[in-house]
Amino acid sequence: MVIAEQKTELSILLIEDDLVDGESITRSLHKAFPDCDVRRATCLGDALAVVNESKFDVVLADLSLPDSRGLDSVVSMVHACPRNPLIVLTGHADDELSITAIAEGAQDYLVKGRINPELLQRSIRYAIQRHTMSRNNEQLLQTLRERDLLLQTKNSKLEKACRTAQKFVDNVSHEFRTPLTVIMEYASLLEDGIAGPVSEEQAKLLGVIDDRASDLNNMVDDMLDVSKLESGLLxxxxxxxxxxxxxxxxxxxxxxxxxxxxxxxxxxxxxxxxxxxxxxxxxxxxxxxxxxxxxxxxxxxxxxxxxxxxxxxxxxxxxxxxxxxxxxxxxxxxxxxxxxxxxxxxxxxxxxxxxxxxxxxxxxxxxxxxxxxxxxxxxxxxxxxxxxVNNPGEVTRRFVDRLAEVPDGPQSVSAIGVVLEEDASESAVLDVERFLVHILRQNDLIFPLPNRQWLLLVSVPTIALEEFLARLDTERQQINRNRPRGPLPDFRVEVHGTWDVAQRATEIVTMVNQQLVQEKCCVA
Amino acid sequence: MSSVVTQASQARKRPLQQVMRARMSKRIESKVGKDLLARSAMTHTPRILCIDDDPEICRTLEMRLSAYRAEVQVAYFGTQGFWEAITDHPDLILMDVSMPSGDGRFVLESLRNNQATRRIPVIVLTGMRSPELRSEMMALGADCFLNKPVHFDVLLREMQAFVDLSKRDPTSH
CATH class of the missing domain: 3.30.565.10 (Histidine kinase-like ATPase, C-terminal domain)
Structure with missing residues (x-):
């Protein structure tokens, strides 16, 4: 990064069609920066040609040129040489024009009659510095965007891999159970004498087969649980x-x-x-x-x-x-x-x-x-x-405590209310609840409220809340498409607020208690 | 087949609540009416359809139930099971979920959307442990959801909620 104050041998491009003004500004420039090199152009076309040839530290441009007028000049210059800071020169003070010019990418705005070496010096230095900083910002932002994209791609790949692995474990455990079922069933069938008489000793041995096969079955359950706990999909x-x-x-x-x-x-x-x-x-x-x-x-x-x-x-x-x-x-x-x-x-x-x-x-x-x-x-x-015990306030307190204890765990909890439209049947209400439970992860909580309402406590960071709501919507649409009995009844989703787990734990509990009391009052 | 499919899509329009109520009353009937059933048990042997792609699973059930007054039919894939159900009207269906040619979801949905089979109680028996699958099958109209491997005494108790299963007279066996 070039710091303007440290550089005195500036290379400056001055675009000015008026010879007198041009001379006067050049003089001021030499006073401001004795070692500077000023290159002059009299129209936008010439300027654009030289800007591409050599490097300038700063460009000063009059707004009214023979081949371009007003803001168009600014737009063309910024477009043609995004690497150079641009200072706009004009014959009269016009605040609105100056603001627009700066919005279009110019760094500063000077009124020609009032230019003096001090003002030029300060303006040029600041322009160079601001321009460098803003270019730096853009670069950082660009890097950030690229990283974000990269992370998103990696994340979705990982999620997919994780799901595939889980699916594999699910399938393998299912494949295990089919032969296990047959082994256990035949053993107990033989033990019960259904395929013919067996001695007491034989029955005992068959009992052991059945028992050990059931151990194996429990181990499959354990493996399934561990894999789900590890992947966070439980x-x-x-x-x-x-x-x-x-x-x-x-x-x-x-x-x-x-x-x-x-x-x-x-x-x-x-x-x-x-x-x-x-x-x-x-x-x-x-x-x-x-x-x-x-x-x-x-x-x-x-x-x-x-x-x-x-x-x-x-x-x-x-x-x-x-x-x-x-x-x-x-x-x-x-x-x-x-x-x-x-x-x-x-x-x-x-x-x-x-x-x-x-x-x-x-x-x-x-x-x-x-x-x-x-x-x-x-x-x-x-x-x-x-x-x-089934006490929502107490359950919420523990829920929040647990979140606070998890290392690198969620920092905040959002309360989301779900309200079902009036005319839903009882089984439809159940289906919606089932859907909501399905959407939640182990670090979320759901309380059914009377009046076909639910309160969800979702532990996602504030920045990911939109993502959660989007997921809810996508999954709802997906279920609606595939549901044999037609779409789920419509429900409204409202975000009540977001709380920091570490600092505002008690407020979450109070909020849950209030919600429940409110709803009970409504019913009464 | 086409006539069945058309019928199914029409039946789907019936309000769900009505279907649920009908199923509930059917279940209550079957429990309340047990004494009445007992008298006719001499004449009516419950017919049980087992739909599972593993023939050994079907066979164990046949062997188990051979000691009971019951008739066991088997089907080795989903569509076959559905056809057995609409042509034979069993009193109870035991069904696996993952099967070739029509999985459990398809069979259950077809059964529930068909006038003739809507009321037949269905026990789902699967090796899958997913709670979502359980809720899904119950929502599709299953009457009971059990995980394989299941011990016969547990299965028997569940079956007896729907059909009257009494031991055969050992002398006639």
Whole structure:
């Protein structure tokens, strides 16, 4: 970058058709910059010819030339020599013209009668400096644009690669399950004596086949979960759920495994437990993982207890207790790491990947709960986790806390209201909710409000909010095209505001509470 | 085939709510009317259609249900399954999702858009774990969504919500 103050041997092009004015300005120029070299042109055509031949530090141009008048001269000059700063000269003061000339790309505007060496010196220096800076800016902007484009291309390629990889894992796991299903089903079919009588010993062996195949199936589930957790594609459809129902849903599989391994399974679910706010399928996976671990590590006679009780004002705690080997105190944190498994002599052959606990912990965190372990060596272990009760204010508080904790996580949360038109049927309302849940990622939250409304808390930076809204619109159009029953009912999307997670966390909670209260009032 | 397709697109215009209500009442009927069904069970053997491209899966179901008073039909791809359904009117359909020549979505949509098969309960059985697929199939009108591998006792319990399955008399077997 050339700093004007440091250069005194300036090369200047003066375009002026009036000889007297030209002489006077040239004199002033030599006074202002004694070592400067002034080249003169009398019309725009000549000027354009020389500008291309040699380099000038600055161009001074009269606005009224024989072959061009007024702003046209400015436009032509700026166009012809974008690398030279241009100072416009004119016979009379005209503010409007001067502003327009500068808008067209001139650096300064001088009235001929009032030109003196000091003014020229200052004007030329500033013009050169400003011009250099603005060219520099343009270059930076250009680089930025190119980088942005490059990043966008790379990003979309990565996203595509990520989705392809995920799709591949999905397909592979599906392909795994088909033979597994057949193996398990034939084993249990034979065990049940459906293909002919089997001895007690044979039935037991067939039971083992079935059991181990189901282990393999769980490992496939684990792999699927890990790949989704890693790629960030894991969605979370959290909503109001009943604890007993979640447990009941996964119980048959746990019960069967306990039976095969001769483990007594006990169940203690407190009455009058409040409903929780979570993704029931993911919580079910956590219970299965903990229970399988417990069953694996009990000592004969094995005993495993699954319990659920209230935990303080705002949580329900679900615990799985075993009478197993226990975990040494210094290793109790480590077991939650991926692929970690406590070195143990017991049933070495029953080891899985060691993914179970790590996944369980991550799935609990996605559901705004905390995982805990209490264990005494030689006595047994209790793995427990909490889930927030269905209280939107409390859930929002944890949601915001979680966002703040994630390193390089989202900095801000936007509240978006979705309002459905009046005449939608109940199933259409459900379909819209399903669509909204589908659009959200694990770091977003959705609360159904009465009156066919939803409140979405979306954790995208302010700058990407438009992008999110655009995605919502694109996906809506896509679904509308492919939906067998015709388009989804129309809904309105309103952005209520954006909050900084670190600084205005409490405001987000207050806002959610207000929204809910407002809506309840409306209904009443 | 063309007549079926035309019929389907006409049926689509029926308000969804009406369809849902009809399905709900059908389900309630089938549960409430179990005592009534029990008496006619001697004469009516439930017919179950299994649509799965893996013949072994169909076979395990046939073997399992051979101990029950039930008739099992099988189809190995989507369009075949749909045809079996409209010609034979089974009492219950078990169906896979990813199949050649007409996947589960297509079959379910066709079944629900056809007057003759609209009310047949459908249990979807798939190895895919995606919650989106589950909601999608339920929205298309599936009555139940189970993940493979499923243990027969779980499947049996689900089937019994729709049809009356009683064990065969071992002496007659």
């Amino acid at each position: 969605g979370a459809s959290r909503c109001q759920c009943t604890v007993a129902e979640i447990i009941e849903h996964v119980l048959p599989a746990i019960r069967r495994k306990a039976m095969v391994r001769d483990v007594r399974l006990e169940l203690q679910i407190d009455d009058d437990l409040p409903d929780v706010f979570c993704d029931s399928a993911k919580v079910g996976r956590v219970i299965v993982n903990l229970a399988i671990n417990a069953i694996k590590f009990t000592r004969s006679p094995g005993q495993v207890c699954i319990s659920a009780r209230r935990h303080g004002e705002t949580d329900v705690s679900i615990a799985v207790t075993d009478n197993g080997v226990g975990i040494p105190a210094d290793r109790q944190r480590e077991i939650f790491h991926r692929f970690a498994q406590v070195k143990t002599e017991v049933r070495d052959s029953t080891k899985g990947f060691g993914l179970g606990l790590n996944i369980a912990q991550e799935l609990v965190e996605i559901n705004f709960g905390k995982m805990d372990v209490e264990s005494t060596e030689g006595v047994g272990s209790t793995f427990s986790f909490t889930l927030p």
